[in-house]
Amino acid sequence: MAEVVITPRAKDYAQWYQDVIAAAELAEPANVVRGCMVVRPHGWAIWEKIQSELDRRFKETGHQNAAFPLLIPLSFLQKEAQHATGFAMECAVVTHAGLKTVDGKIELKNELEEPYVVRPTSETIIGHFFAKWIDSYRDLPLLLNQWCNVMRWELRTRLFLRTGEFWWQEGHTAHASHAEAEEEVARMLDIYRDVYHDVLAVPVIRGAKTANERFAGALETYCVEAMMQDGKALQGATSHDLGQNFGKAFNITFQNKEGVRDFVWQTSWGASTRMIGALIMAHSDDNGLVLPPKLAPIHVAIVPIYKKDDERVRVLEVAQKLAGELRDDGLTVKVDDREGMKPGAKYYEWERKGVPLRIEVGPRDVDAGTVVAKLRACDDQKKVLPMATLGVEVGKLLDFLQKALFERALAFRAANTVQVDSWADFVEIFKDEKTTKFVYAHWDGTGETEQAIKEATKATIRCLPLSGEGPAPEAGKCVRTGNPSARRVLFAKNY
Amino acid sequence: MAEVVITPRAKDYAQWYQDVIAAAELAEPANVVRGCMVVRPHGWAIWEKIQSELDRRFKETGHQNAAFPLLIPLSFLQKEAQHATGFAMECAVVTHAGLKTVDGKIELKNELEEPYVVRPTSETIIGHFFAKWIDSYRDLPLLLNQWCNVMRWELRTRLFLRTGEFWWQEGHTAHASHAEAEEEVARMLDIYRDVYHDVLAVPVIRGAKTANERFAGALETYCVEAMMQDGKALQGATSHDLGQNFGKAFNITFQNKEGVRDFVWQTSWGASTRMIGALIMAHSDDNGLVLPPKLAPIHVAIVPIYKKDDERVRVLEVAQKLAGELRDDGLTVKVDDREGMKPGAKYYEWERKGVPLRIEVGPRDVDAGTVVAKLRACDDQKKVLPMATLGVEVGKLLDFLQKALFERALAFRAANTVQVDSWADFVEIFKDEKTTKFVYAHWDGTGETEQAIKEATKATIRCLPLSGEGPAPEAGKCVRTGNPSARRVLFAKNY
Numbered sequence: 001m002a003e004v005v006i007t008p009r010a011k012d013y014a015q016w017y018q019d020v021i022a023a024a025e026l027a028e029p030a031n032v033v034r035g036c037m038v039v040r041p042h043g044w045a046i047w048e049k050i051q052s053e054l055d056r057r058f059k060e061t062g063h064q065n066a067a068f069p070l071l072i073p074l075s076f077l078q079k080e081a082q083h084a085t086g087f088a089m090e091c092a093v094v095t096h097a098g099l100k101t102v103d104g105k106i107e108l109k110n111e112l113e114e115p116y117v118v119r120p121t122s123e124t125i126i127g128h129f130f131a132k133w134i135d136s137y138r139d140l141p142l143l144l145n146q147w148c149n150v151m152r153w154e155l156r157t158r159l160f161l162r163t164g165e166f167w168w169q170e171g172h173t174a175h176a177s178h179a180e181a182e183e184e185v186a187r188m189l190d191i192y193r194d195v196y197h198d199v200l201a202v203p204v205i206r207g208a209k210t211a212n213e214r215f216a217g218a219l220e221t222y223c224v225e226a227m228m229q230d231g232k233a234l235q236g237a238t239s240h241d242l243g244q245n246f247g248k249a250f251n252i253t254f255q256n257k258e259g260v261r262d263f264v265w266q267t268s269w270g271a272s273t274r275m276i277g278a279l280i281m282a283h284s285d286d287n288g289l290v291l292p293p294k295l296a297p298i299h300v301a302i303v304p305i306y307k308k309d310d311e312r313v314r315v316l317e318v319a320q321k322l323a324g325e326l327r328d329d330g331l332t333v334k335v336d337d338r339e340g341m342k343p344g345a346k347y348y349e350w351e352r353k354g355v356p357l358r359i360e361v362g363p364r365d366v367d368a369g370t371v372v373a374k375l376r377a378c379d380d381q382k383k384v385l386p387m388a389t390l391g392v393e394v395g396k397l398l399d400f401l402q403k404a405l406f407e408r409a410l411a412f413r414a415a416n417t418v419q420v421d422s423w424a425d426f427v428e429i430f431k432d433e434k435t436t437k438f439v440y441a442h443w444d445g446t447g448e449t450e451q452a453i454k455e456a457t458k459a460t461i462r463c464l465p466l467s468g469e470g471p472a473p474e475a476g477k478c479v480r481t482g483n484p485s486a487r488r489v490l491f492a493k494n495y
Numbered sequence: 496m497a498e499v500v501i502t503p504r505a506k507d508y509a510q511w512y513q514d515v516i517a518a519a520e521l522a523e524p525a526n527v528v529r530g531c532m533v534v535r536p537h538g539w540a541i542w543e544k545i546q547s548e549l550d551r552r553f554k555e556t557g558h559q560n561a562a563f564p565l566l567i568p569l570s571f572l573q574k575e576a577q578h579a580t581g582f583a584m585e586c587a588v589v590t591h592a593g594l595k596t597v598d599g600k601i602e603l604k605n606e607l608e609e610p611y612v613v614r615p616t617s618e619t620i621i622g623h624f625f626a627k628w629i630d631s632y633r634d635l636p637l638l639l640n641q642w643c644n645v646m647r648w649e650l651r652t653r654l655f656l657r658t659g660e661f662w663w664q665e666g667h668t669a670h671a672s673h674a675e676a677e678e679e680v681a682r683m684l685d686i687y688r689d690v691y692h693d694v695l696a697v698p699v700i701r702g703a704k705t706a707n708e709r710f711a712g713a714l715e716t717y718c719v720e721a722m723m724q725d726g727k728a729l730q731g732a733t734s735h736d737l738g739q740n741f742g743k744a745f746n747i748t749f750q751n752k753e754g755v756r757d758f759v760w761q762t763s764w765g766a767s768t769r770m771i772g773a774l775i776m777a778h779s780d781d782n783g784l785v786l787p788p789k790l791a792p793i794h795v796a797i798v799p800i801y802k803k804d805d806e807r808v809r810v811l812e813v814a815q816k817l818a819g820e821l822r823d824d825g826l827t828v829k830v831d832d833r834e835g836m837k838p839g840a841k842y843y844e845w846e847r848k849g850v851p852l853r854i855e856v857g858p859r860d861v862d863a864g865t866v867v868a869k870l871r872a873c874d875d876q877k878k879v880l881p882m883a884t885l886g887v888e889v890g891k892l893l894d895f896l897q898k899a900l901f902e903r904a905l906a907f908r909a910a911n912t913v914q915v916d917s918w919a920d921f922v923e924i925f926k927d928e929k930t931t932k933f934v935y936a937h938w939d940g941t942g943e944t945e946q947a948i949k950e951a952t953k954a955t956i957r958c959l960p961l962s963g964e965g966p967a968p969e970a971g972k973c974v975r976t977g978n979p980s981a982r983r984v985l986f987a988k989n990y
Contacts, residue, residue: 032571033564033611038624041559041639048560064536065543069528070565070613070644070660071587076527077594078601088594092566093603094613095590097648099572099583106573108588108610115603116528118565118589118613129533144536149565149644153592165565 006352008286013230013434018159020280023352024289027159035157035164042353043276045297047167050275051147053199053294054169057191063143063171068125070148071116076124080249083123086216090152091117092164118151123217123242123268126172127250134264136255137176141184145171160277161234161495168272174264176256178243181265185241188269189222192237200275201292201405202226202282203413204236205470205490207463212447215268219243225462225490227413228281231436233462233492236278237271277495282409283377289354290377292405293398299331300394301350305343305362319361322371322390329391331398351376356401357394359385373397378404413438419471419488426479426491430457436493438462440471442485444478453480459491501847503781508725508929513654515775518847519784522654522771530652530659537848538655538771540792542662545770546642548694548789549664552686558638558666563620565643566611571619575744578618581711585647586612587659613646618712618737618763621667622745629759631750632671636679640666655772656729656990663767669759671751673738676760680736683764684717687732695770696787696900697721697777698908699731700965700985702958707942710763714738720957720985722908723776726931728957728987731773732766772990777904778872784849785872787900788893794826795889796845800838800857814856817866817885824886826893846871851896852889854880868892873899908933914966914983921974921986925952931988933957935966937980939973948975948986957985 004023007015021027026043030036039047055065071094077084094116098109119125126144134142151165171188175181189206196204204224214221218240225233246252247263255261283290293299304319306312316337323333334355336346343360350358360372371390373383378401385393417438420426429437436459443449443461454460464487467473473487499518502510516522521538525531534542550560566589572579589611593604614620621639629637646660666683670676684701691699699719709716713735720728741747742758750756778785788794799814801807811832818828829850831841838855845853855867866885868878873896880888912933915921924932931954938944938956949955959982962968968982 030564032568032623033566033620036564036566038564039562041561044560044562065539066536067534067539067644067662069525069531069533070646071528071531073527074594074601084601085596088596088601089604091592091594092589092611093591093594094587095603096588096610097586099569099586099588099612101580101583106569106579106583108590109584115591116587117594125528128527149562151565167562 006286006288009229016286017281020284020289021159024354026276026280026289029157029159033164035154037159037163037165039167039273042297046276046279046291046295047273049295049297050195050199051169053195054191054271055147057195058145058169058171061143061187061191063145063173065146066144067146067148068122068129070119072119072122072125074115074117076128077117079124080217080246082245083217083249087120087152090120090154092151092153093117119148120150120152121268121270122146122148122150122170123172123246124250127246127252127266130172130174130264130266131250131252134174134252134254137257140174140176140254140264141180142174143171143184144173145169158277160273160280162274166273168270171267171269173267174247174252175267176254176265178265181243181267182241184267185220185222185239185269188267189224189237189239192224192239192269192271196224196226196236196278197406199292199294200279200282201294201402201409202236202278203406203410205463205465207465207469207490209238209463210447210450210461212450213461215240217242217245219245222466223463225492226278226282227409227416227438227492228278228495229412230281230434231416231438231492233438233490233494234274234278234281235462235494236275237269239269240267242266242268283405284354285377288352290405291354291356293356293402296354296356297332298334298350298353298355299398300326300333300357300359301346301355302333302335302359302361303343303346303350304335304337305360311363314366315361315363318366318387322359322361322387325391326394329395331394357397375401377401378408420479421476423479426453426459427457430459430493439491440488441479441491442476442487443489444481444483444485449478449480449483453491459493462490462492462494464489501781501783504724511781512776515779515783516654519849521775521784524652524654528659530649532654532658532660534662534768537792541771541774541786541790542768544790544792545690545694546664548690549686549766550642552690553640553664553666556638556682556686558640558668560641561639562641562643563617563624565614567614567617567620569610569612571623572612574619575712575741577740578712578744582615582647585615585649587646587648588612614643615645615647616763616765617641617643617645617665617667618741619745622741622747622761625667625669625759625761626745626747629669629747629749632752635669635671635749635759636675637669638666638679639668640664653772655768655775657769661768663765666762666764668762669742669747670761671749671759673760676738676762677736679762680715680717680734680764683762684719684732684734687719687734687764687766690766691719691721691731691773692901694787694789695774695777696789696897696904697731697773698901698905700958700960702960702964702985704733704958705942705945705956707945708956710735712737712740714740717961718958720987721773721777722904722911722933722987723773723990724907725776725929726911726933726987728933728985728989729769729773729776730957730989731770732764734764735762737761737763778900779849780872783847785900786849786851788851788897791849791851792827793829793845793848793850794893795821795828795852795854796841796850797828797830797854797856798838798841798845799830799832800855806858809861810856810858813861813882817854817856817882820886821889824890826889852892870896872896873903915974916971918974921948921954922952925954925988934986935983936974936986937971937982938984939976939978939980944973944975944978954986954988957987957989959984
């Protein structure tokens with residue numbers, strides 16, 4: 001394949017993003033399937049690691065996986081009015097089953113009595129089954145999750161960030177009280193925060209969405225918002241308090257401890273392959289992909305350096321031995337023994353693919369019992385490491401990188417976050433087309449003001465930060481209208 | 496939920512199968528989505544274990560996972576003629592995107608220029624991308640796999656065995672020579688065999704399909720065939736030698752070492768949630784599900800036995816301690832401390848769900864430092880085990896069960912397999928509607944004879960056994976026509 005040249009971030013951020021994905025062979029547009037993508041092995045391996053980290057936490061908190069149908073009867077969509085409105089335009093619709101050949105051409109055969117939509121999300125079909133399975137408070141809480149593909153026919157698509165088909169998990173739970181459902185919503189939001197912080201090394205702000213930005217059919221939507229390197233916000237995952245809306249739409253009732261029938265209280269929460277987009281835009285650089293070690297499909301690339309054949313044998317033997325030792329420590333190690341390729345070209349390739357640590361071994365290293373190591377990011381210095389304690393040293397370097405990436409992203413966010421109190425300053429900040437900031441400003445709480453600010457600046461309210469996030473609560477005046485405001489909210493341009 | 500009564504196998508085998516699935520809460524028909532199913536948590540947990548066992552073996556043999564689009568342009572299906580014919584009638588078709596509300600009712604909005612089919616399998620769409628990615632022999636072999644849902648609009652459906660939507664893995668590989676592709680086909684068939692034998696504890700026979708039963712578009716289809724408890728055969732997985740058929744249809748070429756362009760040689764291979772059906776029908780009994788320990792979501796259920804409150808405290812404390820020790824050994828353990836439920840009812844529930852080992856702990860056991868253990872199958876005796884060495888003893892019992900299930904299934908198959916040389920005997924054996932056998936008989940190799948035998952007896956050729964499978968090769972005369980035959984083939988009624 002032709003080599004991909006990576007456009008520098010400063011020149012064209014959007015193009016840089018695409019180039020990083022192409023150069024690391026993470027994914028590509030499907031083209032022949034409108035708005036959809038193919039996730040290639042290196043991209044899917046990252047997704048498998050994200051899945052495993054989330055799945056473990058879901059199971060530790062008592063959730064079980066299940067699988068519900070891909071297709072949803074069209075009539076189901078109508079049962080919850082807001083939900084139907086919210087998703088109607090985005091649905092792919094199955095109208096026929098079976099094909100026939102007419103004059104050598106394939107044509108549609110049997111039209112279905114009722115069309116199905118390809119699930120854009122599964123609240124409706126899962127609601128139908130919850131109604132069958134739940135009868136008493138003893139059946140609650142019901143804590144399910146599914147890993148699957150969903151489809152939303154989007155007009156403007158972008159690899160990982162917004163594609164027609166994407167892969168995600170959707171948790172769906174039913175509870176006996178609103179308080180329990182609210183606890184669940186917060187618990188799952190915290191799990192997303194933990195995975196962003198501890199695994200993706202991407203700092204996020206937890207908050208509530210405004211009414212305009214809520215999930216269609218929810219009482220409240222909570223989110224985690226991350227800053228990308230262009231200062232824009234990316235919504236990283238959502239957790240919804242569905243109240244009794246779907247319970248009423250699908251007649252999901254239970255007999256409570258007092259013997260009275262009531263509708264269940266539900267939640268749903270999801271995170272998708274979009275997380276890979278967040279990962280790329282938070283850490284990568286003009287040399288390509290940067291991965292936190294916890295998500296790297298390959299942790300260490302060992303590049304042997306030699307000129308003569310006898311050197312090659314000696315060096316490769318040591319490289320394989322070191323690789324074996326590191327593998328025993330649980331690391332994934334690639335010994336790059338490709339012939340006819342210069343070490344520099346190999347360095348460049350592993351760099352583009354985001355391998356956290358590169359180790360070089362040459363004849364002199366073998367004699368000295370050392371190797372040369374270089375981290376992919378956060379530290380430009382090459383290090384000479386003794387072979388005897390390589391496992392320990394590599395472990396330290398990978399731990400360092402995992403933490404340093406988070407600290408770097410946190411510092412970047414801090415440097416690009418401001419509190420703004422005047423409308424003039426607000427407008428000025430969001431004028432810049434290339435870089436933008438997170439702005440904490442007062443808002444009067446009305447949808448009209450929210451809309452007016454969006455139209456004037458393209459900045460939207462990303463969230464009403466939860467307690468402990470963003471600046472300490474203090475009353476003030478709305479940056480746009482001057483009306484009273486209880487606390488600052490987070491404004492940003494967004495993906 | 497109402498308790499499910501399990502119909503005995505001898506009374507109605509098909510009903511027994513459904514009852515076992517319902518009683519163990521593995522899955523249920525979706526009903527509102529024609530022919531589709533919901534896989535419930537206990538069923539999905541078994542699937543996750545099967546996935547993990549297969550996935551590890553795929554990765555160890557150099558395969559990588561990726562994800563290709565759910566939807567396939569209708570025109571792609573037409574490019575390989577046999578493939579199109581084979582799958583046309585089974586395709587669900589997406590014709591519209593977007594819905595609108597007309598007089599409060601949802602209606603379809605935008606008709607697509609070209610319809611898409613929901614993938615029944617992915618050779619065509621993957622062929623399209625292989626053509627983009629493969630240019631030289633250096634790009635080969637390309638060894639990919641995807642875990643996904645597929646859809647085939649079947650007329651008669653049955654949970655796990657044949658459903659509209661099902662979950663599977665499909666491997667797709669491209670090679671520089673036919674010999675390499677043939678090796679891959681055999682390698683993957685052997686992996687399926689290994690997982691059936693070592694994990695599902697279900698013996699299988701590897702063989703080639705007849706031309707009539709080949710995958711649409713393949714040169715050869717190989718399969719593993721398992722015997723169910725009614726003597727019928729179940730096709731457990733398939734591995735296809737696609738030759739250059741898809742290479743030619745999708746123009747997938749490479750430059751070989753000699754600088755000449757040639758079409759790639761491809762394989763595909765798949766195993767699905769059908770494996771759960773095989774598992775159920777091979778091992779389960781009139782008391783419900785029986786699981787080999789390697790696939791059991793819960794290995795051990797500990798049931799505390801007590802009458803008074805102080806007994807309860809003592810017994811539960813010990814039960815939890817023992818559970819902790821077993822968990823440290825890597826086992827999944829459930830301490831069934833539910834109140835208001837008698838031990839017998841608990842035994843019955845874990846039995847229905849197929850938990851391999853039940854442990855009872857009462858006050859006297861606590862005093863004596865022992866527990867009572869009972870295996871789910873293959874051994875009716877209750878055993879008194881010392882707490883001090885419980886981990887070791889439990890490990891032995893689970894190992895015993897894993898092996899004993901395989902041996903039992905192997906013995907059952909041996910007892911129900913015959914060699915038949917006369918047409919009268921052949922007809923007689925397949926007359927019985929309730930139980931049936933595996934029959935090794937000579938066949939003249941023609942499709943006409945194969946069809947005539949099927950029409951007369953409902954028995955089909957399950958496979959032409961590979962070397963080492965079934966009776967030793969010996970020449971003979973076709974059981975139907977008397978024409979010469981090089982070796983016996985496997986006949987059976989099938990799922």
